[in-house]
Amino acid sequence: MNSESLQFKNYIESKGLLFTPERQCVAEEVFASHNHMDAEELLKHLKSKGSKASRATVYRTLDLLVESGLVKKIDLGEGRLVYEHTAGHPHHDHLVCLKCGSVQEFEEPLIEQLQEWACEKANFKPTGHSLNIYGYCRGCTTGKR
């Protein structure tokens, strides 16, 4: 069991819940991939690997993972909700290609700072944000279009 799964186990048990095989299975699958993944995709993957985790359990476990802070839920717009693990992954935002669907990450600390200021000016207490830039990625502009 890897370090992140262990942290999840600790989180689960610290809440007096059970670290079941189903939960472990979902967690390890999430931690195993370095890509953004959506819930249905994850479910299909697990099924194809012989896991018996149901849709309900997958969604419930993803909620727990997000709660634990080990996983982040990202809304990419256009109905795309994906998850990514946070370990070794500082905050970033996303560039979403409208042609091939690929997603690049970028960091811009000053944008984060400006958001704080905007919130102060508006007397708004921020807890999080979502910034997606839509357009065409390198591969989709050099080839054609």
Add this chain to the structure above:
Amino acid sequence: MNSESLQFKNYIESKGLLFTPERQCVAEEVFASHNHMDAEELLKHLKSKGSKASRATVYRTLDLLVESGLVKKIDLGEGRLVYEHTAGHPHHDHLVCLKCGSVQEFEEPLIEQLQEWACEKANFKPTGHSLNIYGYCRGCTTGKR
């Protein structure tokens, strides 16, 4: 008929389409409100006013309005898709209150500029973006919580 509806009529007809009573009805309802509104809400509103515009027509007309540039479709996250008219409404982003659901608007030109730079660095050609900040609005923090 107001100025925006007239512009919509021009757009519709310039495409060789018909400016039907149903389309006019939907357009005028959108232009009449200064709030963000979602499609189902709009449909319900129209029904309650005796309009016979169907769900299909409401959605189809909203697509046309967005196409025309007179209306913008905004993804507020958490499954909230809303529309707002663009006239006299320069580009802005949104502060979404997680408690009362209210939405404030803000402008931060420097954020826009930094986004451009981030795209250049990544060889990404942007066509648009979505920035939502989630948290608690003034009313929801002064009272309590």
Add this chain to the structure above:
DNA sequence: ACTAAGATTGAGATATAATCTCAATGGAGA
């Protein structure tokens, strides 16, 4: 005015994503 071609419409079917229900299962402590 008549007609044919094509645009538009509404009712309801369908798609999709996510959540909910609830009976069966199973672990943990008394």
Add this chain to the structure above:
DNA sequence: TCTCCATTGAGATTATATCTCAATCTTAGT
């Protein structure tokens, strides 16, 4: 062992949006 309650999966349900298609308009041509 017994009881309690967390957990689970199958399937129902919800919510939102899109699609289908027959009936109805509009328009242009005659």
